[in-house]
Amino acid sequence: MKVLHVSGYKSLEMGIFKENDPKVHIIKAAIRKRIIGFIEEGLKWVIVSGQMGVELWTVEVVLDLKEEEYEVQLAIFPAFENQDKRWPEMLQEKYQEMVMTADFYKPLYVGDYKGPYQFRARDAWFVEKSDASLLLMDEEYPGSVRYFYEAAKKTNEDYPIYFITPMDLDDIVEEIQMTDPDYWINLQNNQGLK
Structure with a gap:
C-alpha cells in the first residue's frame, strides 16, 4: 500500500469541544500507531479531506511524524x-497552517459549497485514488463517516478498509497507563480538571 486515506468522526460527533480534551491525545496516539505500522510496510502518502475531528488530527500526526524523520x-x-x-x-487558523504545511493541497471543486453531490464525488475520488482507508468508526454508531464507508463498499467490494475501534482506543489507554501511570494525574493538573 502506497496511498492511505484516513477519515472518521467529526469532533462534535465524539463530544469533543476543545482541542485539549484528553480524548484527542488518545485518538492521535491510535492514529499514530496505525500509520507508523503502515509506513513500515511501505506507505508513502496519507490523504485526507481536512474535515474537523479525525482528519485534522491525522494531519497533525503526519506532520509530527515528518518532523521525526x-x-x-x-x-x-x-x-x-x-x-x-x-x-x-x-x-x-489551524486549518490554514496545515494547508500551507501539507506536501500537496487541492480542492476537488473550485468555489464554495454547492451541494451534497460534492461530498459523494469526494468519497468516490478517495476510493479511486487510495489503496486503502483507515477509519475511526464504530460500526454500531457510524456517524457521518458511514457515508464514506457505504460509498467505498458500493464502489469497490474489495477496497481494503482498516478500522480504529473503541476497543483499539481502550488498548491505547491501557498502554499509556502502563508506560506512564501518572499520565492522567498530570493531565488533570495541567488542564485544571481537579
Missing part, C-alpha cells in the same frame, strides 16, 4: 474551497 507525504483534498469558512476562528 518518517518518510511519508501528506495531501489535503477538500471537497470544495473554503470548507473551513464556518468553523471557529481558532480552527480556521
Whole structure:
C-alpha cells in the first residue's frame, strides 16, 4: 500500500469541544500507531479531506511524524474551497497552517459549497485514488463517516478498509497507563480538571 486515506468522526460527533480534551491525545496516539505500522510496510502518502475531528488530527500526526524523520507525504483534498469558512476562528487558523504545511493541497471543486453531490464525488475520488482507508468508526454508531464507508463498499467490494475501534482506543489507554501511570494525574493538573 502506497496511498492511505484516513477519515472518521467529526469532533462534535465524539463530544469533543476543545482541542485539549484528553480524548484527542488518545485518538492521535491510535492514529499514530496505525500509520507508523503502515509506513513500515511501505506507505508513502496519507490523504485526507481536512474535515474537523479525525482528519485534522491525522494531519497533525503526519506532520509530527515528518518532523521525526518518517518518510511519508501528506495531501489535503477538500471537497470544495473554503470548507473551513464556518468553523471557529481558532480552527480556521489551524486549518490554514496545515494547508500551507501539507506536501500537496487541492480542492476537488473550485468555489464554495454547492451541494451534497460534492461530498459523494469526494468519497468516490478517495476510493479511486487510495489503496486503502483507515477509519475511526464504530460500526454500531457510524456517524457521518458511514457515508464514506457505504460509498467505498458500493464502489469497490474489495477496497481494503482498516478500522480504529473503541476497543483499539481502550488498548491505547491501557498502554499509556502502563508506560506512564501518572499520565492522567498530570493531565488533570495541567488542564485544571481537579
